[in-house]
Amino acid sequence: MEIKKFMNQLLAESKASDFSESETYLNKSKNFEIRLYKGEIDYYEENEEYGLAFRGLHKDKMGYSYTEKLDESIINTILDNAKNNALIMEDDQEKIFKGSDNYKDLGSLTGIYEQDRQLKINLLKSIEEKIYELDDRIRNINYCIYADEKTGEQIINSKELNLNYTNDIGYIYVSVVAEKQGEVHTATNYQLFRNIDEVEPDEFSRKIVNEAVKQFGAKSIGSGQYSIILRNEVMIDILSTFSSTLSAENVQKGLSLFKGKLGEKVAASKVNLVDDPFFEKGYRRVPFDSEGTAAQYKEVINDGKLTTFLHNLKTANKAGLESTGNAYRSSHKSKISISPTNMYLKKGEDTFESLLSNLNEGLIIEDVQGLHSGANQVSGDFSLSARGFYVKDGEVNRPVEQITISGNFLQLLKDIKLLGNDFKMGLPRSGHMGSPSVLIETLDVSGS
């Protein structure tokens, strides 16, 4: 059955089926992916998919259900499932939204999904070749991936709201294995883009090869407290892990370490954390959120002060505020929750070299692992497996591996001494995070 027709029919039948308000939400995407292995296209994927969610007010409670099957025969099942779920809800002030007054026109994007596939394959091949050429010690490129996608969301509801947008984005992700006399190290690099011209294969390849081969001779280091530079990609990982603590939903449920800290100083004065749905380099560039509220730019931390939490309609209503346009569904299968859009730490003025000389003695952390288990969003504590370099007299002294860095996210924000100018956006998760490298007062390091 045609999707639009299905959505309209579902809405119409929900009215007859004792739903006072209702909404259908469509998630649609086309994606393309290739993986190279030693010059050959080892994996090729091309898909078109959709999923449809329904939610509706039945006896004043919101009931949810979803489907990937769009037969007419399934409409009753969808409505029954939503009713059964509505009937057990106990804590619910969700409403269907009539829409905001204005939505920002984001203009048309480049449409990378439609760009010539051969150019994409050639770009990836040139990166793979360059990496092998640059250094004999690169034993293997274990992941060499190009992917792009065209995604769209559409909301149609019983309050006559009908919104949709599409967004195109591509990325390259590469991971290498380097070996010298039995000593093995790995490195990864990635980049997101809206046009493949943004990728510079030489620079991309050189960065990953350098990162891999500079680790030869790495060993652990004595346990203790060290001053630390967290590389931009590491800071991005940490921000992504703890971004959920800024959700008003977690604050209201007593699951956020920022509870009761609104208006207070929660970070060093240099720290500005922004949520920007219109950010051109951002993955989640959207005119409206998953409830249909107009998206908006906001400073979450301004000169170290916590100025707002991220809200959807339900949390805003509870707090007596307006939604900040951060309602989010990770797919048609998930309920309305909250997520940042494109959230980033504003960059500072220091070059990486200047961060190094300010560090004088300590560690540069190049990579952390174990964020899904070694970081606790509720307590803010983290203890992560890490690698990087030991710095002495403002210069890189030797590579370091097999250490952990531990601390607490709240303390980390307060301990930021300097922000670099080497801004980068990470790989998207629920939101899309960016950061420069940062110099941190101290963290606990465990090693030999």
Added chain:
Amino acid sequence: MLNKSIIEDTINTALNKGGDFAEVFIEEKMSNSINLVNGKIDSANTGIDYGVGIRVIKDTNEIYVYTNNDSRENLLKLADKAAGMLEKTEIKNSSLKYQDFKNTHPIMVYPNQVNQTKKVELIKTAYNAAEKYDDLITQVVVGLSDYTQNIQIANSEGIFVEDERTRVRMGIQAVATLKGEKQTGYHGPGGHMGFEFFDQIDVKQRAKDAARMAVTMIKAGHAPKGKMPVIIDNKFGGVIFHEACGHGLEATSVAKNNSVFADKIGEKIASKKVTAIDDGTVPNAWGSQNFDDEGYKTQRNVLIKNGVLQGYMVDFLNGRRLDMKSTGSGRRQSYRYAPTSRMTNTFIDNGDLSREEIISQTEYGLYAKHMGGGSVNPATGEFNFNVREGYIVENGEIKKPVRGATLIGKGDEILKKIDLVGNNLDIAEGMCGSISGSVPAGVGQPTLRVSELTVGGRGGNQNGN
């Protein structure tokens, strides 16, 4: 689901155009989830996943396409397009033979037949038990989820199977708060079972234990840092083998020489006390299923015997790369993923010591009673995982609880350092994420000791390093 002739035609279209192997995976899955926060049901969702994945392979080059549109016309078009990416070889045709089998994971009470209010009751039983455990418990989150997944898998080798997989799982998280600090405790029991699973476990006891964990940890000091012996308890402690070694024994990483265990079959890679097994046939266990997601029967695969590497976990495509047979290890989260080799229920086998004997033989070290999750870099073997509930052992006795410990090391090294193995093997439930998505995986072991591991905590260097 689809009839045999559409599936056969899809496979033959792919073979005629360029593939030397073609596969169709059809999935229809009904899922339910209910969550409770602050004592109230906070969300409930029900849904239907439906889609078809078509895979075409020539030599070791793989094309994967999937769709929600199961019309004959669309599937033949996709098969033609996918195979068109490959160079044409000689034409052959395949006919499917339906494979009958004995279901080793019978389901008694289908979750879809269970009343919503009964599910809510069960959730509240857990909530009340955890919430009333101690005044320091400030928040309890309980989730109950279940699904029934119906699949059809067919390939050009003639395989044609249909199966149904039902799983249920409950997650209980308790939060304790003291002086503005928070700590959590967690249990996540689940099975390849229907609702009869909840008659077999004591939900109240699990909930209380999650609360006990949170309260113990909020009162605990920081874990020490440095190298020391570590005793890892049974059940979910098996995550250590899963991360540190299991991923490196998947053909996915072995075939492209990305594993520290590549080319080591027949070699001694572990202490002779270590025998490790991946077994997808354990009746109704969390990571079990009759067939893998490529339509091959799951097996009991002995990976390591008395320290010597016996074999890998192999899927069809990586089997071609390695010149090995499938071990029934091809798995995927859904039709959205091409399958690859993954673990099912993976565990270290029993030794002969009791937990108490292992603790009493330890002069100083960390006792990891409950493990959190972890991850590994298979190419270097470097792993990390976190300890949810830990204690300091001194002079053969458990002394005091410690929080925030992370364990790091290298998989090939830790295997050789396992020096004491207990006799209390048990398996717990986890979700394992990798290139073919997130799949249910059982992890297990008896209590065991690693003679030396790096512990990353925020406390002092307690053993003088």
